[in-house]
Amino acid sequence: MxxxxxxxxxxxxxxxxxxxxxxxxxxxxxxxxxxxxxxxxxxxxxxxxxxxxxxxxxxxxxxxxxxxxxxxxxxxxxxxxxxxxxxxxxxxxxxxxxxxxxxxxxxxxxxxxxxTISGGQIHNWWLNGELVGxxxxxxxxxxxxxxxxxxxxxxxxxxxxxxxxxxxxxxxxxxxxxxxxxxxxxxxxxxxxxxxxxxxxxxxxxxxIPVKKVEGAATFRMEFKRSTHAEVACLLPMVQRIDPRTVEVTGRDVVEAWRLAFGAMRLGSTCDAG
Ligand SMILES: [Zn+2]
Structure with a gap:
């Protein structure tokens, strides 16, 4: 075990x-x-x-x-x-x-x-519509x-x-x-x-103890601190703009969705350097 x-x-x-x-x-x-x-x-x-x-x-x-x-x-x-x-x-x-x-x-x-994940870049994360940490x-x-x-x-x-x-x-x-x-x-x-x-x-x-199961496709929504974060994250074509500071990504399952979201967050955060 x-x-x-x-x-x-x-x-x-x-x-x-x-x-x-x-x-x-x-x-x-x-x-x-x-x-x-x-x-x-x-x-x-x-x-x-x-x-x-x-x-x-x-x-x-x-x-x-x-x-x-x-x-x-x-x-x-x-x-x-x-x-x-x-x-x-x-x-x-x-x-x-x-x-x-x-x-x-x-x-x-x-x-x-x-x-949640990044105190400097993100106000809120949602997974399939639910606020998550x-x-x-x-x-x-x-x-x-x-x-x-x-x-x-x-x-x-x-x-x-x-x-x-x-x-x-x-x-x-x-x-x-x-x-x-x-x-x-x-x-x-x-x-x-x-x-x-x-x-x-x-x-x-x-x-x-129950396993937390997310069946099928999963969507992460991220509200960035600044609109520029979202702007840069949207360089990736699979990232959808929801409002000036908020983007969304969908993966075939929750791990794929997480990888897309984390990648988009990291890309978005590069604007802090410039
Ligand atoms: Zn920590």
Whole structure:
């Protein structure tokens, strides 16, 4: 049994603002260590539940944050960027997926650094008409490979969104967001125990946890921050302009739609450089 652990950073316990999560900022080294520790707790829980292979995919900004030398020696690590499946690279070879350190979607009130994929370029993402965040997008990609997302950890606003959109997925609140950059974290001892126990229970229950299935063709709609982003994204003929800041792409399935959308987003973002 194979488990993929996708680890982002905004939702790690103790993380409150950009100084904690951006390369070169004064708190970054502390929190990349804690990010690695939360990954380790998930790895330990997965092995406790009977996993044979656990792969950790670094999913935060640049995707080179998890410290290999401090990672559980039994786990494989995927680091670096670009990756075809991005935050869930490796999920096509997994039996269950675990999301650690995740955050609420862009535009959520009192949520730790809420954004979706790109805080600098995009206000909103929709998948087949439903507002989505990274958890929902990644769950749909996992779903194409028949893989359930069994466990998600982060702040309380993320947990509310998971419960509303991914029924059956277990959630763990490691902190309460009082503002975009203020958190009340639970005691670290509790967090350490609950991630390990929660992942172990969720992986053991994987066959009873629903897979997020998106049947057939899928459409991603993206509302950019600026009309120029949309203008540049529309260089690709398969990108449709909906309004000055909003575009849409459709793929034969959700993974193809994701690749088109992500490519269009990356192309659109090049206008920031010029
Ligand atoms: Zn992140």
């Amino acid at each position: 194979r488990v993929l652990v996708s680890v982002d950073m905004e939702g790690i316990a103790g993380v409150s603002g950009p100084d904690d999560i951006l390369h070169g900022r004064y708190n970054y080294d502390r929190f990349r260590r804690l990010m690695t520790e939360e990954a380790n707790l998930a790895v330990a829980g997965a092995f406790q539940a009977g996993a044979d292979t656990v792969v950790v995919n670094d999913s935060h900004d640049g995707m080179r944050n998890v410290m290999y030398e401090h990672l559980d020696e039994r786990a494989e690590l995927i680091s670096g960027f670009n990756k075809q499946l991005c935050m869930v690279e490796g999920v096509d070879q997994a039996d269950a997926a675990v999301f650690i350190g995740y955050h609420a979607w862009a535009g959520t009130a009192q949520a730790t650094m809420d954004h 990274e958890s929902q997008i990644n769950a749909a990609i996992a779903g194409q490979f028949g893989v359930p997302v069994v466990f998600v950890s982060g702040d309380d606003k993320l947990a509310q969104q998971i419960q509303a959109t991914l029924p059956g997925t277990r959630t763990l609140v490691v902190k309460y967001a009082l503002d975009g950059s203020v958190v009340r974290s639970r005691p670290l001892g509790e967090v350490r125990r609950l991630i390990r126990e929660g992942v172990a229970e969720a992986v053991a229950a994987r066959n009873a």
